[in-house]
Amino acid sequence: MAEVMQDEVYLNYERPEFEHPSLDDIDPLDYMNDFDDDNFAFITKIESDQIIYQPQKLKRAKLIGKYLLGDVLGEGSYGKVKECLDSTNLCRRAVKILKNKKLKRIPNGEANVKREISLLKRLHHKNVIQLHDVLYNEEKQKMYMVMEYCMGGLQEMLESAPEKKFPIWQSHNYFCQLIDGLEYLHSQCIIHKDIKPGNLLLTNCQTLKITDLGVAEALDPFAESDVCRTSQGSPAFQPPEIANGDDTFLGFKVDIWSSGVTLFNLCSGKYPFEGDNIYKLFENIGKGEYSIPEEMDSLLSDLITGMMQYKAEQRFTISQIRNHDWFRKKHPLTLDYVHPPPLPGSEDCTRTMTVLPYLDDLHRGEEDDLGDYDDEAVLSESLVPHEVHPEVVECTPAPCTAETASAPSPTHSQTKPKKKGNVKKFQFNACKPS
Amino acid sequence: MPLFGGKHKTPQELVRNLKEALTYLASLNDREEKKAAKASDDVSKTLLAIKNMLYGSVDQDPQTEVNTQLAQEMYSSEMLLLLTENLPKIDFEGKKDVSQIFSNLLRRKIGTRMPTVDHICQRPRILKILMDGYKNQEVALNCGQMLRECCRHEDLARRLLYSEDFYKLFKYVEVSTFDIASDAFSTFKDLLTRHKILCAEFLEANYDKVFIDHYHELLISDNYVTQRQALKLLGELLLDRHNFTTMTRYISNPDNLKLMMNMLRSKSRNIQFEAFHVFKVFVANPNKPKPILEILLRNKERLVDFLSKFHNDRSEDEQFNDEKAYLIKQIKELKPQEEH
Numbered sequence: 020m021a022e023v024m025q026d027e028v029y030l031n032y033e034r035p036e037f038e039h040p041s042l043d044d045i046d047p048l049d050y051m052n053d054f055d056d057d058n059f060a061f062i063t064k065i066e067s068d069q070i071i072y073q074p075q076k077l078k079r080a081k082l083i084g085k086y087l088l089g090d091v092l093g094e095g096s097y098g099k100v101k102e103c104l105d106s107t108n109l110c111r112r113a114v115k116i117l118k119n120k121k122l123k124r125i126p127n128g129e130a131n132v133k134r135e136i137s138l139l140k141r142l143h144h145k146n147v148i149q150l151h152d153v154l155y156n157e158e159k160q161k162m163y164m165v166m167e168y169c170m171g172g173l174q175e176m177l178e179s180a181p182e183k184k185f186p187i188w189q190s191h192n193y194f195c196q197l198i199d200g201l202e203y204l205h206s207q208c209i210i211h212k213d214i215k216p217g218n219l220l221l222t223n224c225q226t227l228k229i230t231d232l233g234v235a236e237a238l239d240p241f242a243e244s245d246v247c248r249t250s251q252g253s254p255a256f257q258p259p260e261i262a263n264g265d266d267t268f269l270g271f272k273v274d275i276w277s278s279g280v281t282l283f284n285l286c287s288g289k290y291p292f293e294g295d296n297i298y299k300l301f302e303n304i305g306k307g308e309y310s311i312p313e314e315m316d317s318l319l320s321d322l323i324t325g326m327m328q329y330k331a332e333q334r335f336t337i338s339q340i341r342n343h344d345w346f347r348k349k350h351p352l353t354l355d356y357v358h359p360p361p362l363p364g365s366e367d368c369t370r371t372m373t374v375l376p377y378l379d380d381l382h383r384g385e386e387d388d389l390g391d392y393d394d395e396a397v398l399s400e401s402l403v404p405h406e407v408h409p410e411v412v413e414c415t416p417a418p419c420t421a422e423t424a425s426a427p428s429p430t431h432s433q434t435k436p437k438k439k440g441n442v443k444k445f446q447f448n449a450c451k452p453s
Numbered sequence: 454m455p456l457f458g459g460k461h462k463t464p465q466e467l468v469r470n471l472k473e474a475l476t477y478l479a480s481l482n483d484r485e486e487k488k489a490a491k492a493s494d495d496v497s498k499t500l501l502a503i504k505n506m507l508y509g510s511v512d513q514d515p516q517t518e519v520n521t522q523l524a525q526e527m528y529s530s531e532m533l534l535l536l537t538e539n540l541p542k543i544d545f546e547g548k549k550d551v552s553q554i555f556s557n558l559l560r561r562k563i564g565t566r567m568p569t570v571d572h573i574c575q576r577p578r579i580l581k582i583l584m585d586g587y588k589n590q591e592v593a594l595n596c597g598q599m600l601r602e603c604c605r606h607e608d609l610a611r612r613l614l615y616s617e618d619f620y621k622l623f624k625y626v627e628v629s630t631f632d633i634a635s636d637a638f639s640t641f642k643d644l645l646t647r648h649k650i651l652c653a654e655f656l657e658a659n660y661d662k663v664f665i666d667h668y669h670e671l672l673i674s675d676n677y678v679t680q681r682q683a684l685k686l687l688g689e690l691l692l693d694r695h696n697f698t699t700m701t702r703y704i705s706n707p708d709n710l711k712l713m714m715n716m717l718r719s720k721s722r723n724i725q726f727e728a729f730h731v732f733k734v735f736v737a738n739p740n741k742p743k744p745i746l747e748i749l750l751r752n753k754e755r756l757v758d759f760l761s762k763f764h765n766d767r768s769e770d771e772q773f774n775d776e777k778a779y780l781i782k783q784i785k786e787l788k789p790q791e792e793h
Contacts, residue, residue, distance in 0.1 A: 137772075140771075140772065141772060202649060205694060205695075206649060206693045206694050206695055207692075207693075207694065208694045238694070240692065240694070240700075240734075240737070241737065241738055241739050241740070243697075336650075337649075337650075338648075338649070338650040341607075342607075344565040347562075347565045348562075348564055348565045349562040349563075349564065349565075
């Protein structure tokens with residue numbers, strides 16, 4: 020909550036330098052209706068008679084460049100992730116919205132994002148998330164990373180499952196893909212350093228995508244070994260050498276350990292190491308004593324033991340994992356497949372496209388209800404702080420009416436100027452805060 | 454035979470029929486066209502029935518029990534060898550069915566065992582026939598597909614890589630028929646990249662034979678496509694972390710550097726661009742051997758000049774521009790090695 024408050028305080032007063040050399044080539048963009056709900060929350064007094072009842076929350080079309088935004092898919096420390104639609108090729112995408120202000124408050128936040136973008140740009144593999152586009156809005160100090168659309172992540176699926184785990188064959192499928200993706204990353208001299216179910220996403224066709232390379236490290240291609248010095252990954256998935264605070268450690272083996280913990284977690288719903296706080300957790304990992312749940316068969320427990328060897332040198336390599344019998348085995352299918360849960364606040368298990376209502380709004384607007392609110396014109400004038408663009412005005416006989424009619428509530432209508440039929444013209448200058 | 458096709462043939466019957474028809478077809482000579490047409494027809498029908506049994510059809514899902522029996526029959530009658538040997542005699546649709554049957558069988562798994570992979574491992578002749586298939590236009594693409602299917606399995610990929618037949622691919626990727634050449638190239642690329650550790654060990658152990666005796670020929674090929682693909686693949690191989698040793702060895706050889714520097718000035722912009730991605734590795738190497746350093750020093754001014762004008766229109770390719778700027782800086786700062 021504190022973060023939201025601060026956002027409001029800094030609003031429009033702080034224009035910190037936010038230059039990404041790697042982003043210089045991005046064209047100045049057109050933004051339409053790209054307002055944060057929290058950014059324009061000026062306190063306004065509203066008379067009760069001005070509140071117009073709107074039975075349904077309207078979905079307002081919002082365009083970032085050529086991308087039409089949909090609902091929120093998830094929220095990270097940097098900002099939201101929303102579904103979106105590339106309006107030029109109709110591909111379903113996800114956009115990570117990064118706010119500079121939030122980024123600045125996270126240790127290494129900006130550096131991590133910069134690194135992630137430069138890494139993702141050169142990676143092309145079916146099990147590594149594809150970055151399609153990066154957009155930057157200087158005015159609003161926001162960055163948009165447009166990526167492949169994934170229907171959900173392993174973490175949320177695990178959380179929705181009764182025992183917080185997958186059936187073996189399902190875990191096996193994801194694990195094999197994880198190893199494929201990881202092998203590719205390692206072949207490109209990249210150590211992910213934060214492998215965990217939360218960073219593994221799935222597409223609609225069950226293709227696993229490794230994501231979040233924010234703390235990844237690219238090795239010097241000429242370095243003889245994969246020795247690393249820093250790690251910022253998630254504590255529960257860190258190997259003993261990091262928990263013990265060793266100065267240097269072997270990078271590739273960190274990912275092997277984390278993948279071992281991930282496999283442990285996918286198959287059992289448990290974690291090999293726990294602790295009330297990070298110190299106790301690291302102490303436990305440092306001791307390296309863990310027990311493998313009894314329900315795991317001997318092959319699986321052998322694989323996990325190999326991947327979670329205390330000494331990094333003795334830990335399995337990717338090719339040892341590939342040749343392990345548990346990896347090669349065909350695991351019998353069972354009926355207890357774990358589905359991705361519906362998005363929070365929705366009941367749609369299939370996760371259909373959330374862009375549709377926005378698309379509807381974009382192209383049809385609120386023509387239907389124009390007539391009903393003709394006599395509200397006077398009322399709405401006082402509620403619209405933003406200038407209505409001439410283009411918008413000319414396409415409807417009673418522009419102010421439209422404002423009111425379309426607004427879910429008066430508070431909304433002052434935060435979001437209404438775009439009308441002529442979307443193209445509106446894009447250029449209508450929405451820049453004065 | 455019943456009037457409306459042998460619908461309920463058992464796997465044993467199908468395989469026996471196929472074997473009989475195939476052996477008969479193989480025994481015929483060119484003049485016996487009529488008999489051949491009949492036999493070929495039988496072969497294709499049986500192949501279709503076998504394929505439908507393996508994959509299932511509209512009204513029948515594949516049945517595990519039946520398929521196990523079918524696979525067993527195929528192994529015990531040496532059907533895979535027979536099919537690959539006689540592939541040229543089978544008609545067009547039949548060939549496609551053979552390749553589908555082949556890949557279905559290859560993916561069979563019993564627990565951790567892959568019975569078809571083991572079967573082929575014991576019959577390396579099958580791999581040899583497939584590889585030789587590239588010589589024959591009629592079957593080249595079917596064989597290519599089956600080879601790549603084999604390549605998915607490390608054991609088979611190892612056999613293919615370490616056999617003398619592998620070096621035939623260097624010829625096949627240059628044949629004048631474009632579809633065969635490009636099919637051969639994708640098999641070639643699959644073999645060299647799919648199983649990272651296997652490939653790295655192979656390249657290390659056979660460095661001279663692969664790079665000096667054979668790969669070099671591709672890089673100086675008159676065939677534009679061959680040259681470009683080979684150059685691109687070389688860049689990928691060298692920059693793959695698994696091939697670290699091979700990379701170090703490659704970039705220590707002054708002949709390779711000279712070749713790349715010449716290619717930077719190739720007539721084709723695409724060749725220039727691919728060559729750049731190999732050339733950069735020589736320059737970025739922090740431990741340049743003396744001969745490499747000397748060549749770079751001798752051409753210092755010219756290289757800086759050349760690179761500053763090199764593909765300046767690629768302004769949107771950020772990574773390329775960064776790399777180019779880095780190379781120019783590196784070359785400017787080059788100093789002769791101090792003698793101790």
